[in-house]
Structure formats: structure tokens, C-alpha cells
Amino acid sequence: MKIYSIFKSLQGEGLTIGAPTTFIRTSGCPLRCTYCDTQQAFDKGDQMTIEEVMGKIEKLKCAHVCLTGGEPLAQKDSPKLIKKLLEKGYQVVLETNGAMPLDDLPCVENLTISMDIKCPSSGEADKMLFENIELLGPTDQLKFIISNDEDYEYAKEIIEKHSPKCEVILTPVGGKVLRALAERVLKEGLNVRVLPQLHKFIWGDEDNR
């Protein structure tokens, strides 16, 4: 697998927010979102075997592991790595961009799929595979990154149309529009969670490993 970095930090997003977590950041992504803060991982990285990745994970001693990118499912060996991690008893979150099929993933407890739906401000909304939403269950999460009112309206429309069975999270880009987003969700009674990106509050852009 081509890996950009493996590091320990607090989970900054989603339902395990705040938990000490080992992050495996894979290289490469087929999308080019306007607000991407991990462009450094598009091309750079080192080839590692699954055994080498597992060895590094073990040394960092976290119960939580997050496979992120880039786009992890752009690498053919990601499902194998997820299976290994689950066999070793880790709580695994797979972060995926909504443009990749989810068919090859191990369907087991302890794997949380955290799937994005890219909104219009990303410039990549037309690449989403909406049929993936059907495959998400109660332990998974569907995440919308919100930059403006158009994104909010778009997210609302998708939620109403697809009625996801998983948790739905709205996160403002880099902490912007957080208050406006929170107030709109409360006013309109949307059944979602509004979560900031915790790592941006704590470390700003310093934690972009």
C-alpha cells in the first residue's frame, strides 16, 4: 500500500470525536475538493506492506484506528488491512469520500464507515455514489461538510430523499459558519448532529500530518 503517514492524535471529527486515535493516511485521491487540506497526500508516500503498517499501529497503542486519506478505497489492499485491524480487536473508522463503491468492505461490528457526501462548494458533488447511502447501517456515519447556505440546502435535500439509517453529521469547513449552522439546524428541527473539526480548534493547520 502507498502510505503518506501514520500518526497518533485526537479524532477530530465524527462520533468518536476526542478519542486518542492512530491515523493511517493513505496516498492518492481521485477527487480534488476546493477546500482539501490534505493535498500533500495526493502523490507523496511510501510503499508499505500490511505487516509493516500493522507493526507501526501496534507501537502507537491506541484502541481506535482511523483509515483516512487521501482516499483509502483508492488502494486495493485497504479492505485487507481493515480486516486485519478488526481481527486484532481495534475499533476502526474508515473515512471515505462518497465517490468509491463500498461493496468489498468487511461487514462486521467494530467497523464504522464514515462516508462524506460532497456538497456543491467542494466542486465534486457530481461524483457521489448515492447508492452507497443504502449500505450504511446504525454504526456508520454520513458526513456533510458545509461551507454556505447552498451546501446546507443540498444536504437537507439529500437527507430527505435518502433517509439514511446511520447517524448524519453536519460539519462546517474549518469552523466557519458553525453558529449559523447550529441555529439553522435547531430552527428547522433537522435530525442530525452538528460537530466542529476538533483538531482545527486545538492545533489549527499544524496537525496536517
Ligand code: SF4
Ligand atoms: S476527498 Fe478528501 S482527500 Fe480527496 S480531495 Fe476531497 S478533501 Fe481532499
